[in-house]
Amino acid sequence: MADTAAASAAPARPLRADARRNYDRILAAAEAEVARSGASASLEEIARQAGVGSATLHRHFPTRQALLEEVFHDRVEALCAQARELATSDDPGEALVTWLRAVAVYGATTRGLAASLRMGPAHPPSGTGCGAMLLDAGGELLRRAQDAGAVRRETSMIDLLTLVNAVSLVTEGDADAADEAVRLVSLAIDGVRPLPVPGGPA
Amino acid sequence: MADTAAASAAPARPLRADARRNYDRILAAAEAEVARSGASASLEEIARQAGVGSATLHRHFPTRQALLEEVFHDRVEALCAQARELATSDDPGEALVTWLRAVAVYGATTRGLAASLRMGPAHPPSGTGCGAMLLDAGGELLRRAQDAGAVRRETSMIDLLTLVNAVSLVTEGDADAADEAVRLVSLAIDGVRPLPVPGGPA
DNA sequence: CCAACATATGGAGGGGCACCCCGTTTGTCA
């Protein structure tokens, strides 16, 4: 999207050409390596594959978290776009559920993503981070679902995303991660109790 | 409990006295260290605190997982006991929910426990491990709840525990981990949709 | 009581990783 974050965050001064090139190389290498080894991929290996010194990697991305946020920026952005689109649905309840499932599947099948999305009281979604983006995008969906009476009022987006992310985290790496994630999220959304069937319990 | 696992697993030959002593010291040190630093506590630090060489630690516990399983054995056993007790409740549905909440709270407040309970299709609960123990204990509760019609038939214990464990994993370390875990588990159990009130929807 | 032997120990070493310092190189722009 648009521009790599270094620029979007601080439009102060453009990166020098070589710095920009290295930045992009590191990001590409990180993407590949994280896909292979998950969120705990070796930073040195990433630097090696990018053909830069480890110091350069650390200069561009002071923390592992910063690197991961950037690596997943596009995917998260895509999820946000999907949320905006679903927000126009005429079945807000179903729209929310569809989106949550999509988030779960993305998280479960994209190694490392879930770990970089830790959120909650103790992990305040850092203003511009991936967590905050999803929180914003989903908030609208949740509001609509609640207005439509499809979701309880006391439910918060942060709890929903935390739950979905927890599922992603746990299923990540499994052979059929997507299936599992969808099943667990559906379980959580529907609850464990039997639905009172229209005709009344048998 | 009863006996440290080395004996219960292979009654073949008793450990030599010094070996047994070191085994216990390592376990005690691990308990303290894992409580401080979570599941990724430094094994060398544990050995240091136990006053043994790192080789000794690795000989007694070939993998980190093996050590964690032993560290949490007692707590997991306690949860299983609680499950057995709850299995006599005259409200099987509530009994199951109570137990799941207890598991979540234990997991969220006991650093490292959740990580050592990873289970699911890809992480087959190793026969004698903590996962299998909980699965067994909870199975009875689930069966009763289902027989009482309080829980849907298609729900599996492994999914329930995976979900609960996911919550523990994500909330672990938060300031109010227990509250958060209970809230999220409750959310998952009740589902996000409004309960159809007896009087009918407004 | 004491050898002799299986059992157990731990220091040292190999390989890896994260992170940082600082002398050197390289864009950039007046």
Added chain:
DNA sequence: TGACAAACGGGGTGCCCCTCCATATGTTGG
């Protein structure tokens, strides 16, 4: 084109996991 800020990356530090093997120590049969 020259001078200067910006960026680079080799190499060092400290930590970690894990294994090898020379040494020490309980155990037990005579």
